[in-house]
Amino acid sequence: MVTSIGTGREEFWKALLAGRCGFKRVKSFDTSRYSVHIGGEIDDFEPCKYVLHRHSSAIGRSSQLAITAARLALEDGSLRVADTNRDRFGVCVGTTSGEPHFIERFNDRYVSNEISKIGREFLDGYPCHVVAGNVAAELGLAGEAMMIPTACAAGNYAIAHACDLLRAGKSDFMLAGGADSFSRITYTGFARLGAIAPEVCQPFDRDRKGMIPGEGAAMLLLELQERAVARGARIYCEIAGYGLTCDAHHMTAAHPEGKGAARAMRMALQASNIAAEQVDYISAHGTGTPTNDRLETIAVKRAFGDLAYKIPISSIKSMLGHTMGAASAIQAAVCALAISEKKIPPTMHLVNPDPECDLDYVPNVARTCNVKVAMNNAYAFGGNNSSLILTQSHNGPSN
Amino acid sequence: MKRRVAITGMGVISSLGDSSQALHAAFCEQRVGFGRIVEYDSHGMESRWGGEISAFQPESYLRGRLFRSLDRTGRLVAAAATLALANSGWSQEALKSREVGLVLGTMFSSMHTIGQFDRHALMEGPSSASPLDFANTVINSAAGQTAIWHKLSGINSTIASGATSGLMALGYAADLISYGSQTAILAGGADEFCFESFCGLERAGLLRLKDATEECCVPFAASRTGFALTEASALLMLEEWDSAIERGASILGEIRGHANASNPLYHNPTHGPDAIVRAMRGALDAAGLFPSQVCCVSASANGSPVADRNEALALGAVFNSHGSATPITAIKSMAGETLGASGIVQAIDLLETFRTGQLPGIFGLKDSDPCLPALNFCQQTQNIHARSGLINSVGFDGHACSLLICAPDIEPEVRPAN
Numbered sequence: 001m002v003t004s005i006g007t008g009r010e011e012f013w014k015a016l017l018a019g020r021c022g023f024k025r026v027k028s029f030d031t032s033r034y035s036v037h038i039g040g041e042i043d044d045f046e047p048c049k050y051v052l053h054r055h056s057s058a059i060g061r062s063s064q065l066a067i068t069a070a071r072l073a074l075e076d077g078s079l080r081v082a083d084t085n086r087d088r089f090g091v092c093v094g095t096t097s098g099e100p101h102f103i104e105r106f107n108d109r110y111v112s113n114e115i116s117k118i119g120r121e122f123l124d125g126y127p128c129h130v131v132a133g134n135v136a137a138e139l140g141l142a143g144e145a146m147m148i149p150t151a152c153a154a155g156n157y158a159i160a161h162a163c164d165l166l167r168a169g170k171s172d173f174m175l176a177g178g179a180d181s182f183s184r185i186t187y188t189g190f191a192r193l194g195a196i197a198p199e200v201c202q203p204f205d206r207d208r209k210g211m212i213p214g215e216g217a218a219m220l221l222l223e224l225q226e227r228a229v230a231r232g233a234r235i236y237c238e239i240a241g242y243g244l245t246c247d248a249h250h251m252t253a254a255h256p257e258g259k260g261a262a263r264a265m266r267m268a269l270q271a272s273n274i275a276a277e278q279v280d281y282i283s284a285h286g287t288g289t290p291t292n293d294r295l296e297t298i299a300v301k302r303a304f305g306d307l308a309y310k311i312p313i314s315s316i317k318s319m320l321g322h323t324m325g326a327a328s329a330i331q332a333a334v335c336a337l338a339i340s341e342k343k344i345p346p347t348m349h350l351v352n353p354d355p356e357c358d359l360d361y362v363p364n365v366a367r368t369c370n371v372k373v374a375m376n377n378a379y380a381f382g383g384n385n386s387s388l389i390l391t392q393s394h395n396g397p398s399n
Numbered sequence: 400m401k402r403r404v405a406i407t408g409m410g411v412i413s414s415l416g417d418s419s420q421a422l423h424a425a426f427c428e429q430r431v432g433f434g435r436i437v438e439y440d441s442h443g444m445e446s447r448w449g450g451e452i453s454a455f456q457p458e459s460y461l462r463g464r465l466f467r468s469l470d471r472t473g474r475l476v477a478a479a480a481t482l483a484l485a486n487s488g489w490s491q492e493a494l495k496s497r498e499v500g501l502v503l504g505t506m507f508s509s510m511h512t513i514g515q516f517d518r519h520a521l522m523e524g525p526s527s528a529s530p531l532d533f534a535n536t537v538i539n540s541a542a543g544q545t546a547i548w549h550k551l552s553g554i555n556s557t558i559a560s561g562a563t564s565g566l567m568a569l570g571y572a573a574d575l576i577s578y579g580s581q582t583a584i585l586a587g588g589a590d591e592f593c594f595e596s597f598c599g600l601e602r603a604g605l606l607r608l609k610d611a612t613e614e615c616c617v618p619f620a621a622s623r624t625g626f627a628l629t630e631a632s633a634l635l636m637l638e639e640w641d642s643a644i645e646r647g648a649s650i651l652g653e654i655r656g657h658a659n660a661s662n663p664l665y666h667n668p669t670h671g672p673d674a675i676v677r678a679m680r681g682a683l684d685a686a687g688l689f690p691s692q693v694c695c696v697s698a699s700a701n702g703s704p705v706a707d708r709n710e711a712l713a714l715g716a717v718f719n720s721h722g723s724a725t726p727i728t729a730i731k732s733m734a735g736e737t738l739g740a741s742g743i744v745q746a747i748d749l750l751e752t753f754r755t756g757q758l759p760g761i762f763g764l765k766d767s768d769p770c771l772p773a774l775n776f777c778q779q780t781q782n783i784h785a786r787s788g789l790i791n792s793v794g795f796d797g798h799a800c801s802l803l804i805c806a807p808d809i810e811p812e813v814r815p816a817n
Contacts, residue, residue: 034525086663087677096537098559103510106595107517115442115598123603123795127506128538129559133796137663142674144659145798146567147559149508149538157556161571168578170658170681185517188525189533246501246555248546251468251534260552271580381534382543384555 001177001218001333002068003320004040009076013337016345017366021319023200023212029184036196040214040321041182054138060099060125061181063134065217065326070135070175077221077233079173081140088172090143091135092162093179093219094154095325096380098128098147100183131179135219143171151380152285152322154178155218155329156388160242162222172227177219178329186324187213193252195289201322202349203286203315204293204357211287214321218329220336229395236336237374240274240389243267247383254292254379258299261385265303265375268387276304279311280371281344283331284361285379286315287322296377297357312369314362318348328378328386335374335390344369404573406804407648408487408636409747410479410587412460414452414629415734417482422744423751426730426759427780433629433735439597446606448616449628449735451592461548470512470535471591473544475632476503480545483585487636488648491550500553500581503542503634504568504588505739506561509535511593541589554581560659562699563800564588565633566742566792570657570802572637582642587634588739596738597628605795607702617763618700618729619707619776626701629735633743650807652750655787656685657802665797670705674799675713675791682789682801683717690718693725693803694785695758695777697745699793701731706793708771713799714791715772728777732762742792746804749788753806758783 004022006012025031026039047056047064050071056064070091074081081089102125109117124130129147136145144165148157155178162176180186190196190213197210228235245267247260254261269276285296301308316334317323323330338344343366350363376388411417414432415425425432433449440447452475457466460478469477480501489499512535520528534540539557546555554575558568565588572586590596600606607616607625615624643650658681662674683690696714700707718725734744752758760779767776786806793799 087660090659090661098538100513103513103595104517106598107514107521110514111518111521118598118602120603123599123605126510126599127559127561129506129561129564129798130796132560133661133665133798136661137666137797140663142661142663142677145560145661146571146659149557149559150542150555151537151539164574164578168574184520185513185536188520188528189516189530189536191525192528192530192533244554244556245498246543246546246552248550248552248555250547251540251543263552267580380539381537382539382555383546384539384543 001330002042002065003216003330004042004214005319008072016316016319017343019319019346019348021348022214023321028182034191036191036198038199038212039182040212042215051138054134059134060101062095062099062179063131065181066093066131066135066179067138069177069217069219070139073175073219073221079221085172086140086142088143089141090145090165090171090174091132091141092146092148092158092174092176093132094148094150094158094329095128095131095178096151096154096180097183097186098131098149099126100185102126104184150384151382152324153328153378153380153384153386154325155327155332156376156378156386159220159332159388160244163239166222166224174222175219176222178326179217180215180324180326182215197288200349201288201318203288203318203347204354204361205350206352206354208288208290208293210289212321214323216320216323216326216330218326218333220332225395235393235395237339237390238393240391241268241271243271243387245385249383252381254295258295258302260383261299261379262302264385264387268389272389274373274389276307278373279375280369281338281374282311282313283335283374283376284313284315285377286317288317294356297359300359308359312344312360312362312367314345314347316345328376331376332388335376338371338374339390339392342368342370401577403640404576404654405638405640405643405650406635406652407638407643407650408483410483410486411633411747412452412455412475412479413631413744419747419751423748426733426748427757429760429762431733433627439594444601445608446601448607451630468531469544470509472508472541472589475591476541476589477545477548479632479634480549480585483634483636484549494550497583498553499551500555500584501542501546501551502556502558502568502572502584502586504558504564506564506590507596508538509540510595511591512536514595560798561794561796562738562741563792563794563798564739566790566800566802567659569743570800573654573657576637576639582639584637585634586637587743589632590630590738590740592628592630600628605703616702617732618698618702618761619711619767619771620764621768623702623704623707626703626731627735629737631737631740631744633740633747635743635746652753652807653805655803655805656682658682658685659800662797672709672713674797675710675793676716678799678801679713679717682803686803688803693787693789695783695788696725696727697749697788697790698727698729699791700729701736710791710793711771711774714774724775726758726775726777728759729761730759742790745790749790749804752785756782756784
């Protein structure tokens with residue numbers, strides 16, 4: 001993964017357990033006309049280290065982030081793309097905005113009456129599917145290259161689809177995850193909704209003031225267990241199942257009773273053949289907005305009943321901000337690491353408990369815990385609800 | 400293990416009609432659904448063919464509630480959903496007791512809304528950007544808004560793979576039914592015609608030139624130089640076979656198999672047909688059919704020099720000895736290129752071919768490009784007893800998707816196991 005608190009599994013995991021935060025003053029555009037100025041940009045990102053075949057100047061930042069995460073995943077999974085596997089090696093990426101910088105540049109020219117200067121770079125760079133296409137082109141993958149732009153839950157959708165392809169025998173290997181780059185359009189929108197916190201993101205805290213837009217990418221290397229065992233791969237965990245539902249209620253607001261979200265959680269448990277009692281950790285959507293965290297708490301209680309009070313829940317957005325379509329993919333990687341490393345990352349900046357958010361949010365300090373089953377929750381504009389279940393593998397490092 | 404997927408309804412909004420029958424009749428009668436574009440002349444565009452659905456009136460389809468919060472793509476999709484739900488016999492009552500999902504394929508989706516939102520903030524300051532528009536700046540806004548409008552509480556997903564998005568969305572939805580727990584999904588695609596997409600495609604050199612002669616967006620013709628950009632929205636109701644029969648639905652066809660592939664070397668201008676070949680063979684394998692058992696092909700060809708050539712080469716390779724026999728139609732000389740909707744418009748036309756026994760001719764194709772393999776291009780609308788058909792969708796950037804549909808009276812597993 002590539003994040004504002006670290007690139008690569010080891011660096012990221014260490015920073016996450018230590019509670020490091022990626023919030024700084026926004027640098028990529030001028031925020032002087034905004035009432036907020038903080039964001040979760042990745043300062044030290046060097047695409048040239050990872051983008052070797054595509055021209056990094058010709059492709060967008062989301063593609064660069066996705067390629068970097070994909071290369072790191074291949075390296076971590078000790079797998080090479082070769083003529084023997086490329087036709088059945090696919091990629092599936094979730095995103096909110098795709099490559100927003102290209103439409104921003106288009107608009108800069110449009111408002112300056114310079115439409116004649118718009119060239120083919122706009123079509124080559126902008127449509128969101130180019131992110132998956134650029135990963136495939138960079139790595140030489142010739143299987144399906146698909147983009148699932150289901151906004152802030154997109155990473156979970158991409159991982160779910162990749163699992164379906166593998167189970168149906170349509171692919172042998174899949175790189176699946178999410179990517180989004182820091183964008184003026186996204187920042188403007190959330191600022192207009194009054195949803196951005198001025199200084200810090202503090203999910204589930206009584207005084208939480210909002211979310212903080214961020215950026216990043218995470219890719220998981222997925223394959224059927226038999227194949228992984230046969231090639232001697234290191235197995236972090238299994239993906240047992242998923243649940244995807246729609247509130248059909250409101251574009252930007254969650255259902256007031258958390259019905260759709262609870263339905264997705266129950267559907268994921270059922271699809272995974274896992275009982276609610278077995279869940280050891282929930283990676284929360286936890287954006288830090290007053291409404292989300294309250295409704296998410298209601299939804300978890302709706303799905304788990306009294307068990308909700310016993311399950312540790314944490315939000316890594318307290319450190320990374322909201323990385324949009326990448327968020328649930330990064331969370332899925334966190335769930336995998338929680339299972340393999342037996343640690344749960346904290347929810348940072350949780351100082352004053354909120355009576356309406358009364359569950360165990362693992363405040364401020366990472367926790368040691370034998371996580372056998374993790375649930376990864378993410379929600380999105382459009383009323384999309386997603387839950388993914390990850391479980392300890394019988395062939396994994398813990399056994 | 401694999402469950403059968405029935406098609407039980409169709410909904411389409413296009414410049415050639417808002418019903419499957421009207422659309423198919425227009426193709427069979429060789430009518431063209433686009434004209435000259437004049438409104439962008441001042442922006443120095445070199446292309447002038449295509450346009451929006453001028454007759455589209457959302458209030459005809461979206462009755463009873465305000466639709467102001469939906470942008471054009473959202474309205475096109477919600478309208479097609481109204482038609483598809485009605486066509487498949489899903490009542491509002493039935494929607495309350497059973498979950499229906501929505502899977503939408505789109506290339507650009509809300510790009511025009513995104514552009515306007517940002518330009519407004521640039522010119523008037525960020526505090527004057529519209530929160531209402533912001534909700535529509537996410538790429539899944541059309542799918543989300545349509546789910547809200549029609550109360551579709553099942554899975555809601557958006558698929559993007561460029562011009563192949565619609566057909567890939569159909570395959571994705573079919574798999575959710577075949578291998579998963581879903582039983583009813585509206586699946587299809589849409590893209591609106593807008594300045595941003597027209598400008599982008601024109602600057603990439605993909606559109607038919609304004610001074611081109613009539614033949615110039617004819618698929619597989621030697622004189623082809625590019626395509627005409629239009630717009631459409633098209634959805635199919637997919638249902639798990641047994642549950643469709645149980646509710647008494649009339650089954651229009653069956654999705655028998657599909658496959659997707661990509662060409663990682665697409666940016667090399669000499670890239671070949673490999674991905675299209677793999678997609679077609681994959682779809683045939685998944686469907687359990689030999690090429691000789693395919694009654695007709697609906698090609699993706701739209702008048703693009705490279706994409707049409709690659710598709711013809713791929714058809715030649717896959718159908719080899721049958722290539723000269725299997726009739727191939729290509730409807731984009733009449734429909735124009737509707738991007739995310741295109742594969743679904745092809746599917747709807749093919750389902751109508753099963754019903755009417757007419758395969759539309761490739762409008763304008765007199766002599767096919769001599770550089771292409773000899774194939775049975777359907778030059779005139781012809782009578783055909785078609786019970787199966789292969790649909791191709793070929794992207795501008797290496798994506799390929801093929802999907803095989805059969806008439807409902809064809810039993811599965813016709814190909815002997817080898």
